[in-house]
Amino acid sequence: MRWTLKPKPELSKIKHLAESLKVEDAIAMLLLQRGIETYEAAKQFFRPSLNDLHDPFLMKDMDKAVARIEHAIARGENILVFGDYDVDGTTSVALMSSYLRTRIDTVATYIPDRYEEGYGVSIKGIDFAHDNDFSLIIALDCGIKAIDKVAYAKEKGIDFIICDHHRPGAQLPDAVAILDPKRDDCYYPYDELCGCGVGFKLVQALASNDGKSIEDLTAYLDLVATAIGADIVPITGENRTLAYFGLQVINEQPRAGIKAIINQTKKIEMTITDVVFIVAPRINAAGRMKHGNYAVTLLTEEDENLAQTYAAQIEQFNSDRKEADQQITQEALLQIEEFKEQERLTSVVYHETWHKGVIGIVASRLIETYYRPTLVFTKSGDRLAASARSVSGFDVYNALEACSQHIEQFGGHKYAAGLTLRSENYEAFKQAFEDEVSNTIDRALLTPEIRVDMTIDFNDISPKFYRILKQFAPFGPGNMAPIFMTENLQDTGYGKCVGGDDKHLRLTAKQGHSQQIVGIGFNLGDKCDFITNKKPFKAVYSIDENHWQGNVSLQLKLRDIKP
Structure with a gap:
């Protein structure tokens, strides 16, 4: 592992921000590293507001997309909502179809078969639309390169609206509207939305056209937060606001399908990390092992008992997926070595x-x-x-x-x-x-890199410090959980390898006469020798809470240790 210490902001900036916010220098430094330099920017960061979301009509072609959909609703046209088979695609389809069904009954969904049709807009999907009298296809999380497919649909009298976030090629498809913040000619203020995020902006525009406010759309944000986490887009700007409020929905009033997935775990409060490692793999497993339709059915189901049944099906797909990926990984590693x-x-x-x-x-x-x-x-x-x-x-x-x-x-x-x-x-x-x-x-x-935010002493770690750190969440690219480095550490004598094959490391460390703090290092069991006999070592880690028998204490989540 390479440890890279992030550049330290100017001392005068640290002092000024710390004083204006009445926080420790370390907190001010973490904010400055994230580009937050003023009291107002910090307030927006720590207290996101739905009013921070941009006007959807700032996106190129949004007016055309809204006009075409309103025309379809007015005329009672059949609308096909088409999306990719991964988490971003299936959440997008669930979101768009759920919203449109509040306005019109003639809405259906289509997820391509991963094996028969492959990724993106398919000829089979367009033929399905033509055979069933769909005159408008809304493609989500795909379509930006579907030049031939969109032309084929046009020949059959089918219009396309594309909501994508992938990089366009040199030529754009001949669609009625192409919503993609990565278009060179699109000046939307934030270009890191996921596919479901672009779909949500279209829903926001349609809803505002229908006299609704952003507060009327919060029920859809559990889908958007799930897609943001799964698609590993930056959790900055608009994405951070969407993820923040989406996590509130997931924890307080999730849709039946997401609730059914969470009920299969013992999680009390979901973080964005839990969404990435618990919810997303299960939604993905449908498209990987069987068909993405299973995920859309789960995410649009309103009956909780039925949702539990669908979630159990998807749990089995996920078990099959785990077995397959373990076996193939072993075969692939052998191939590299052979x-x-x-x-x-x-x-x-x-x-x-x-x-x-x-x-x-x-x-x-x-x-x-x-x-x-x-x-x-x-x-x-x-x-x-x-x-x-x-x-x-x-x-x-x-x-x-x-x-x-x-x-x-x-x-x-x-x-x-x-x-x-x-x-x-x-x-x-x-x-x-x-x-x-x-x-x-x-x-x-x-060589894998660990980017370290700053060096701190154990005496800097306090419940108050951690309470403020928690408010930096949700974490993800562009706003990763802060990583700290501390030097001149010693194990108090209780450090040992734990877990099957002694894969993990558990220790209780102190720095001089500081407080003692427990640390757990997953997959660091091979570094046990670095801490034996009270040898000095240094560590990089994030800070989290350990809940045990009703007691809560701070602990170190060790990322790496060195002599």
Whole structure:
């Protein structure tokens, strides 16, 4: 692990902000590192308001989208809500279809089959729309590159509205409206919305046109917060406001489907991390193992008993998903070792029988062992399909673009993408990808980095300090949970390896004559020797609470330790 200490803001700025907010210097420093420099900005950060959300009509084509949908509602047209099979796509479809059904009955949903149709807008979906007299398709979390598909729909008399957040290509589809804050000609103030976030802005615009306020739409925010967490978009600006209020809905009055998922766990209060690791994988499991329709059905169901039944089905899909991804990860690691590819700067693996629904998870798992840009391929019809994942700081989308002569189709983000190619191009692509990464990556990026906010002493850690830290949530990219470093630590003699195979580390540390604090380090069991016999060590960690038998105490969530 590389430990990188973030630059310290100017001392005068720290002092000024600390005085104006009446907080400790450490809190002021954390705020400044997040670009919060004034009392007003801090107030907005700590006390988000739905009034902070931008006017949806600032988004390019929003007026056209609203006009076309209002026209469809007035004429009683059949509207098809189309979305991708992942969390962002299925929550988007659930949100848009739920809202439209409050205005018109002739609304249906369509999620493409991951295996038969693949990602995004499909010919099969357009044919379904044509055969069933749908004259308008609203595509969510996909469509920005569907130039041929949208043209095909137009030939059949079907209009398209696209709500996407992926990077557009050089040409845009010939749709009635394209809502995508990443369009070069779109000057919307915030361009990091997820697909469900773009869908919510369209709902916000439609609702305002119908005389409703933002407060009338809060019931939809549990879906938006789930998508924000699952799609790993920055939790800054508008996303942070949407996630903040969405988590309130999840904890106080979630829709029946999300409540049914949470009821299967023992969680009392959900954080955005819980959404990412508990709710999102289960919603995703439907599209991975069976069909994304199961997720939309769960998320739109209003009867709690039925929702429990659907959630139990999805729980089984999730168990199957776990089993598949563990097995494939082991096979992929063996493939890397067997072909002696440890010295490469990329991991590119393939087996024709690997389950297409879990190859993205497997790519992420491989990065845990070999920290480098990774692609996992499987057979999909007469093509090979892959999921790509990257390391922090390296844009895998750009790397794929540089290898596009070997690829049939690709799309995605900086850190996650998908692609298809012909099997005869696999070896040439594999070498081209290795060459591109070798020529462009900073070698330092191949060592995992922990970005440390600041150095503090144990005496700085107090219940009051932690109460303010908790108000920095929800955490995520752009606003990660603060990481601290403390030096000259000693274990009090109770440190030991815990868990199966002694994988984890538990210790009770002190710094000189400071208070003693318990620390738990997951997957740090191999560093037990660093703390034995009261040897001095340093640690990087976040701070959280330990709840045990009715008692609450602060503890360190250790990220790494060094002698």
